Amino acid sequence: MYLYNEFDQTLVNERVEQFRDQTKRFLNGDLTEEQFRPLRLMNGLYIQTHAPMLRVNIPYGLLSSKQMRMFAHIAHTYDKGYGHFTTRQNIQFNWPKLEQVPDILADLATVQMHAIQSSGNCIRNITCDPLAGVSADEIEDPRPYCEIIRQWSTLHPEFSYLPRKFKFAVSGSPKDRAATQVHDIGLHVKKDAEGRIGFEVLVGGGLGRTPVIGQVIAPFIAEEDILSYSEAILRTYNLFGRRDNKYKARIKILVRETGLDKFKAQVDAEWETIKNGPLKLTQKEIQRVKAQFAPFPYQTAVSTNAPNDPQNNSGAFRQWLKQNTIQHKQAGYRVVFISLKSPTQAPGDITTEQMNKVADLAEQFSFAKIRTTHDQNLALTDVLENDLFLLWQQLNDAQLATPNIGTITDMICCPGLDFCSLANASSIDIAQGITERFTDNAIDTGNISLKMSGCMNGCGHHSIGEIGILGVDKKGEQWYQLTLGGSDSHQSKLGDRLGKAIAKESVVDAIEDIIHVYKAQRTVNESFTNTLQRVGLQPFKDKVYAAH
């Protein structure tokens, strides 16, 4: 993983002091709320329903056990003993005190972490494939490029007051596990005919009020040009993006209103002038960063039959093994997902004790590294098959082994009305209702992505869930709009509306009806999406609206 040099560390330390001063001036009344707002947002600090919320970056979802212990320390010292992992691979603390935030940031800086640009109208945390570096289908590890883009975008003087937030995602595999099609810029690693590395560049994707699938603006940009090309897009957006209406300010609207061809021509004209300037990456710089992501010293020639060992023949273990682990590119290893969707916690939540436990287990079993996923889970990506049983026992004791990865109870859910001041409706209690209803037969139901947002802003990515749930306000009451057939894997697709919104007390029943229709209609091993495509929306509508 990338380790800070003195330069990187100085920058983060200076940022802490800058924010300390800004907080002090705000508390003294020298900065107005209006002035402080963008400054604090650029440091990940929201003012929520109950208290401030601090979002801390986990660059491209990779963290060390030491960093995880720091999260545990923060949750314990400054918060209520837990944290919440987000769909963009970051962590949020829901109860810090404003005056303590500079101290939290100072603590984070000691483990090379920060909250720089985790919110605000600037370039946000760069996300990538949570399986980067360990999946067999990878063309190239995307993380070094994420780090290069992270550095370029950090405290960028020109792009800190953009029309709206700006999100990058980078995928290194043909199978897109980073949802690049729903980001402002999505990058797919490609190799050209000569084997040179570059990127297919997508622009203008995004969720929120107007969900849009990104379009290809350039089929191949060579690796050395990726910063200059990104800068050309950002400059064009900064100059021409709409600022008159917050809901029309994302780059997707600019691309739509300008037209992709004209927008591309503007970007290309800008790029021409800067392409061969100081942003051109040297091989030396690319290799410097790549060297920090070298593969781990894997054991070879290990006996790989451990999971089948009779002593490991606990049914619960085998179920977990099947559901929560996947193949690693290195024989003898597996990738282990740690489910943060246990029946007793809100999706993505993790306690101080669990954080410390995960840090211990990462050190014991997975090279002291942890990943965060887009589905608000964690992963230990490099576990010896021989260790799986031991690991499972400890995860199970810590309530971190719910065998539900990819199933309906592994849902994505935004904080909703419980924490967020923008929410129309709650999401956590609906999530709990669904978990209770489906816990016993989640595996039998098969893999289904269920995503839920408490309002149109779509932080819970409802529009790309196979089942999407959106909280809407009807005369002060909480109602829920359902969509079916969305997807964020490989070919992103927005879900279709099932029908009119459903009252709160009927939502879980409606979901059960949908699952009932799916199970009745599916052929052997047929996925939810495929069944839906084959039979259409009507049978689902009939069942749900006949009953309610």
Added chain:
Amino acid sequence: MPLIKNNRLVQDTWHIIYDGETLKSTNNLVDLAYWQANRTELITTHSPIGLRIDGNEDIELIATDLQYFSLIAINFPSFTDGRGYSLAHTLREQYDYSHELRAVGDILPDQALYLKRVGFDVLDLPNKESAELALQKLSEFSVFYQKPVA
């Protein structure tokens, strides 16, 4: 209002000409409409000339006139409107504009350093207090990931 140049407070030697005001003999800072209406007169009898534009102004409108300006002031209608940063960068890097580039309007002391890094050499702060704070803020960071605009 207080100006910062070369890391210190300096006196303004320019006259801002508002609608309908008569020009001083020299160092007039005019807006784009005035420039367009009185171009020839300004060039022949009133050099040096300063131009005041908004951050969202189409650069093409002045691209061929840049040699006449000894000062370009870019106005920030709101401190959250970042267009002026890109306009400054473009003037400096793409059009090689080398005379004074001044940031005016709604500017926070916290933005002084970024403004300087994208090519502004003079900052016009709303009052003495914020100008003094801006001076301190210019040295808030000692390291940067981005190259400065020359």
